[in-house]
Amino acid sequence: MTPRTLYEKIWNAHVVARQDDGTCLLYIDRHLVHEVTSPQAFAGLRAAGRRVRRPELTLAVPDHNVPTTRRIDATGQPIPIADPASAAQLAALDTNAREFGLRYIPDGAAAQGIVHVVGPEQGFTLPGTTLVCGDSHTAAHGALGALAFGIGTSEVEHVLATQTLRLAPSRTMEVQVDGALGFGVSAKDLILAIIGRIGAAGGTGHVIEYRGAAIRALSMEGRLTIANMSIEAGARSGLIAPDDMTFAYLKGRPMAPAGADWDRAVASWRTLATDEGARFDKSVTIDAATIAPTVTWGTSPEDTAPINGVIPDPDSFADPAKRAAAAQSLAYMGLRAGTPLTDVAVEHVFIGSCTNSRIEDLRAAAAVIGNRRVHGGIKQALVVPGSRLVKQQAEAEGLDRIFTAAGFDWREPGCSMCLAMNPDKVPPGERCASTSNRNFQGRQGPGARTHLLSPAMAAAAAITGRLSDVRELMA
Amino acid sequence: MSGVVRIAGRACPLGLANIDTDMIIAADHLKTTVRTGLGAHAFAGLRGQGSALDDPAYAHAPIIIAGANFGCGSSREHAVWAMMDRGILAVIAPSYSDIFSGNAFKNGLVAVELPQSAIDQLMVGATDSEITIDLAAMTVTRGNLSFDFTLDPFRRQCLIEGLDEIAITLRDDAAITAYEATAPALGWSMGAAFTG
Ligand code: SF4
Numbered sequence: 001m002t003p004r005t006l007y008e009k010i011w012n013a014h015v016v017a018r019q020d021d022g023t024c025l026l027y028i029d030r031h032l033v034h035e036v037t038s039p040q041a042f043a044g045l046r047a048a049g050r051r052v053r054r055p056e057l058t059l060a061v062p063d064h065n066v067p068t069t070r071r072i073d074a075t076g077q078p079i080p081i082a083d084p085a086s087a088a089q090l091a092a093l094d095t096n097a098r099e100f101g102l103r104y105i106p107d108g109a110a111a112q113g114i115v116h117v118v119g120p121e122q123g124f125t126l127p128g129t130t131l132v133c134g135d136s137h138t139a140a141h142g143a144l145g146a147l148a149f150g151i152g153t154s155e156v157e158h159v160l161a162t163q164t165l166r167l168a169p170s171r172t173m174e175v176q177v178d179g180a181l182g183f184g185v186s187a188k189d190l191i192l193a194i195i196g197r198i199g200a201a202g203g204t205g206h207v208i209e210y211r212g213a214a215i216r217a218l219s220m221e222g223r224l225t226i227a228n229m230s231i232e233a234g235a236r237s238g239l240i241a242p243d244d245m246t247f248a249y250l251k252g253r254p255m256a257p258a259g260a261d262w263d264r265a266v267a268s269w270r271t272l273a274t275d276e277g278a279r280f281d282k283s284v285t286i287d288a289a290t291i292a293p294t295v296t297w298g299t300s301p302e303d304t305a306p307i308n309g310v311i312p313d314p315d316s317f318a319d320p321a322k323r324a325a326a327a328q329s330l331a332y333m334g335l336r337a338g339t340p341l342t343d344v345a346v347e348h349v350f351i352g353s354c355t356n357s358r359i360e361d362l363r364a365a366a367a368v369i370g371n372r373r374v375h376g377g378i379k380q381a382l383v384v385p386g387s388r389l390v391k392q393q394a395e396a397e398g399l400d401r402i403f404t405a406a407g408f409d410w411r412e413p414g415c416s417m418c419l420a421m422n423p424d425k426v427p428p429g430e431r432c433a434s435t436s437n438r439n440f441q442g443r444q445g446p447g448a449r450t451h452l453l454s455p456a457m458a459a460a461a462a463i464t465g466r467l468s469d470v471r472e473l474m475a
Numbered sequence: 476m477s478g479v480v481r482i483a484g485r486a487c488p489l490g491l492a493n494i495d496t497d498m499i500i501a502a503d504h505l506k507t508t509v510r511t512g513l514g515a516h517a518f519a520g521l522r523g524q525g526s527a528l529d530d531p532a533y534a535h536a537p538i539i540i541a542g543a544n545f546g547c548g549s550s551r552e553h554a555v556w557a558m559m560d561r562g563i564l565a566v567i568a569p570s571y572s573d574i575f576s577g578n579a580f581k582n583g584l585v586a587v588e589l590p591q592s593a594i595d596q597l598m599v600g601a602t603d604s605e606i607t608i609d610l611a612a613m614t615v616t617r618g619n620l621s622f623d624f625t626l627d628p629f630r631r632q633c634l635i636e637g638l639d640e641i642a643i644t645l646r647d648d649a650a651i652t653a654y655e656a657t658a659p660a661l662g663w664s665m666g667a668a669f670t671g
Contacts, residue, residue, distance in 0.1 A: 016654045017647050025647055029660040039508035040556070050641070053651075065506075085506035092508040129660045153552050154581040154640070162644045164651060257663035265663050421506075 003275035005172050006241050007207045010147040010272070014130050016164055023168050029129035030146070031058040031159050032115045033102070035065055035093040036421070037134030041157035042096040052100045053163045059124050059255075060097040060104045062090050063114045064421050068384050068411035071108040078108050086422065100160075103255075111254075113387020113413040116140040116354035120224065121387055123253025127242035127269040132159055137354050137437065139235070140228035143220065144250070145242035145272055147207070150231065170236065171281040173206040177214040179288040184471035186364065187222030188356060188435065188454035190214065191229045192294040196304030198284055203235030206282060209274060210240050214288035220249040221360035228355045229437050232301040241273040293470055295341055296439045296452040298329030303439070305341060307457070307469045313337035332441055333449050334429070341467050344451070348432035349374075349381040349462040350444070351408075351455055353418035356435035357386030361455040362394045366402040368459035368473055374407035375465030381408045382424065384416040408462070420445045433461035478637030482564045482585060482608045486617075487533035488601040489526055490594070492542030496575065499546070499554040513553060514560030532602050540597050541568040545586075546575025555582045565608050567615060569594060580630050581640060587615060593622045610635050 004012075017025040038060075045052070052058065065086035073079050081087040090107060097104035103124075105111050111122060116137055119125040127145035132138060134156045141148035155165055175194055195202075208230050210223075218226065223240050230238030247266050250256045257265045292306035303326070305312065314326035314337065330337065335344065351357070351365050362385065374381050383403050385391035391413060394400055400410045417424040418436040420443070426432045428447025435458050436443075439450040451467060460470040498520045500513055507513065522528050539558075545568040546554060555578045558566075565585035579586045587608055589597075597606065597617065606617045610631060615622045626634075633643065644651075655661055 013659060017650050025644065025650070027651070027654050027658060029658070036505075040510040040552070043509055043511075048639075048641070054655075089506060089508055126660065126663075152578070154578065158641050158644065161641045162651065163655075164644055164647075166640065166644065261663045268659055 003278035005274045005278045005280065006145065006209055006239050006272055007147065007170070007172050008278075010128055010130065011169060013128070014147075023166060025164050026130060026167050028132055028159050028163055028165060029057065030119070030124060030126070030131040032119055032124070032131070032133035032135075032138070033058055033060040033093070033097075033156065034115050034133070034135065035062045035089040037153050038096065038156055039089060039092040040153050041134075041160060042092070042100065044154075044157045045100070045160060050161045052102065052160045055101040056103060057163065058102045058160065059119070059122070060093055060102045061112060061115050061118050062093050062107045063112075063413075064415045064419065065089055066107050066412075066414040067422050068382075068414045068416045068424060071412050083423075110388055110392075113385070113390065114354045114357065114415055116224075116228065117357060117386030117390065117413075120144055120220070120249075121253070121389060123250050123256030126250065126256065126265070127246060128272050132165065136231045137228055139230040139238045140224050140354055142230065142237050142239040143223035143227040144246050145240060145269065147237060147239065149236040170207045171205055173203055173208045173235065173282040174280040174284070175208055175210050176283065176285045177210065177212040177288050178285065179214055180217060181214055181288045181291065184293055184456065184474050185291055186454045186456060187218050187225040189291055189294040189457075190288065191226045192296065192301070192304045192452060193291045194286060195229060195233045195301050196294070197286065198233055200232060200300050200302040201234040203230060203233040206235050207237040207239060208233065208235045209280070210238060211274070215240060216243065219360055220245060221358040224358065225355055225361075229301070232437055242269050293454065293457050295457065295467055296450070297333065297335060297341065298326060299332055299439055299441050300325070300329070301437070301439060301452065303329060307341055307467065309341055311335050311337050311339045311341065334431075342469060343466065344431070345377060345466045346431045346433045346451065346461050347377065347379045348426050348430060349378060349458050350384070350417040350432055350434040350436065351458050352382065352384030352386070352416050353434075353436035354386065354415075355437040356455050357384060357390065357413075359390050359393050361435065362390070362399050363397070365455040365459040366399045368456045368470055369402055369406045369463065372406060372463050374462045377465035378407075378462055379430070381462045382411060382417060383408050384411045384424075385413050387413050406462070417444055419443060420448070426450070433458050433467065478635050479564070479583065479585065480609070480611050480635055482537060484538060484605055485533055485536040486538035486540050486567065486597065486601055486606040487527050487536040488540045488598045489521075489528060490540060490542055490598050491521075491526070493544045493547055494521070494541055495547045496551050496554040500551065500557040504557075505551065505553060507553070510556040511560050513557035514562070517557040517561045517563075527601070535562060537562055537564040538606055538608065539563055539566045540594060540601070541566060542594070543569040543591070545571045546579070547572040552578045552582070555579050555584050559584055567594065567597065567608070580633070583634065583637070583639065585610070585634060587624050587626075589615060589622050589624055596620060
């Protein structure tokens with residue numbers, strides 16, 4: 001048989017019908033829903049008198065709008081949300097999830113959190129499945145070997161009604177990362193460096209499979225960080241082949257298969273890895289040892305530089321469009337070419353988002369902080385755990401006390417300052433060291449300036465009040 | 476969705492090129508829970524600037540005549556929803572952004588492509604008489620003017636029969652059920668729903 005890639009194996013196993021032009025009706029095994037992109041989809045179902053085909057395959061969780069201040073008062077009652085538009089979107093999700101009988105984790109519930117943290121954590125995300133969500137960072141679930149991608153609202157409705165999507169196959173791209181990451185260098189640095197290398201449109205039209213020794217050596221948390229940002233390289237999906245680490249992570253999770261089902265599932269998951277000799281449409285090889293702690297300096301995630309570097313001169317780019325974009329970025333960011341990155345002072349630090357809000361991320365940040373304190377120039381330093389279970393675990397380990405003693409705010413889970421749809425925003429013209437995934441203009445609030453970096457690097461910035469090489473604080 | 480063979484009515488001669496989705500519906504209105512109700516905000520940014528949108532003669536016009544690259548910008552489906560909520564049933568323009576035309580099709584908004592020369596002729600004298608868009612004959616007519624257009628056969632059939640994509644997929648219901656009977660990922664039990 002012709003050797004096949006992981007992507008081809010999952011795709012082929014989900015084809016319900018194939019058209020002459022290659023477009024397929026693809027079965028969708030898992031569907032995550034949040035409050036922002038779903039209300040109109042449910043309204044559409046109602047208007048057409050349609051039901052949800054397989055309600056047990058959809059899991060609804062509120063995350064984008066929820067405030068990260070206390071959600072439950074001293075008597076156990078939910079605390080109302082001040083913004084009426086946010087409150088209405090959350091109320092709509094609540095009504096829809098209950099009326100259509102979906103799996104549902106409400107605001108304030110023990111397992112609530114960001115959809116892309118909750119899916120793997122609950123064992124809802126499984127290897128070899130197709131998983132979609134009305135959200136572009138759905139790619140994250142590819143870390144477990146699920147073919148996962150973001151969809152629009154009409155597609156959300158289509159999945160609810162039919163449990164399928166009509167799709168044309170993607171091209172395949174392998175990103176092979178050989179060797180080992182150096183001291184103080186994390187998965188976030190690696191994915192930022194990969195995006196810097198292949199560009200924000202480098203993966204357009206492709207599904208990326210991350211391979212190689214450096215990827216295999218990553219924890220599940222690290223793999224989730226990598227796959228999460230595939231979309232920032234233009235790829236709708238990113239995949240990592242499931243292995244013993246994946247299976248150990250999933251075993252015993254509430255929605256994962258159990259007993260004899262578990263053994264059958266693992267046996268089938270072991271056959272998913274890309275066959276020896278399978279061909280990719282595009283290949284990139286990276287040596288992990290060459291990667292330093294990495295930060296972004298501009299307003300595209302491809303605008304990356306090693307922390308010991310300088311702000312680049314826009315004239316140094318060969319492409320005229322890139323030159324103009326870089327000049328525009330620097331003007332927006334209030335930065336001058338040639339400035340060492342470690343001279344850039346920040347006023348805000350955000351540790352959170354579906355990219356970096358899992359337990360290992362919080363441990364890495366807390367380890368750098370130790371018993372040091374947040375720098376006097378920092379106006380706000382937020383830690384927003386990705387889920388209430390992550391928060392609980394961190395509190396059991398005493399991480400919350402390290403953060404609060406240092407001067408961080410310890411918050412309830414949600415998307416928070418990643419997209420500033422709730423009250424957590426960076427004020428205009430102010431600068432934030434952020435563990436999130438998008439440094440677009442205005443992403444963290446109108447006029448906000450974002451530098452993307454790892455949780456350890458964010459902790460270092462909080463202590464020193466500027467972008468800093470975390471390796472110097474760890475030495 | 477109900478099928479549409481013929482759309483007849485006044486056509487608002489907007490004529491501008493590169494009308495983006497921000498102009499059609501501003502970002503402030505994305506925190507909504509419904510497809511409806513956005514009509515009041517449709518084209519808000521373009522009003523009060525002396526365009527045909529300000530002319531009461533076109534207040535209820537079901538057709539918009541626009542320039543090239545209509546609907547460029549973000550992917551927000553809210554743009555299509557806002558137009559339809561305002562009673563707009565069709566657009567006639569030389570070209571559309573891919574995402575907009577996909578969103579329009581999925582919602583049954585007819586997006587007709589005619590060359591700029593035809594647009595220029597339709598822009599003149601729009602108050603005089605009504606335009607008819609005929610999906611069966613594939614023509615746009617007004618008085619003595621008549622222009623042929625083309626449409627992807629699949630999309631044309633969907634529009635005429637009022638089939639949304641979901642309805643079409645549901646024709647494959649037996650195939651979906653057959654798939655479900657053997658689907659590997661469905662063969663594993665999932666833990667009980669988490670109730671919080
Ligand atoms: S944390 Fe940010 S990127 Fe992730 S789902 Fe929420 S808003 Fe989107």
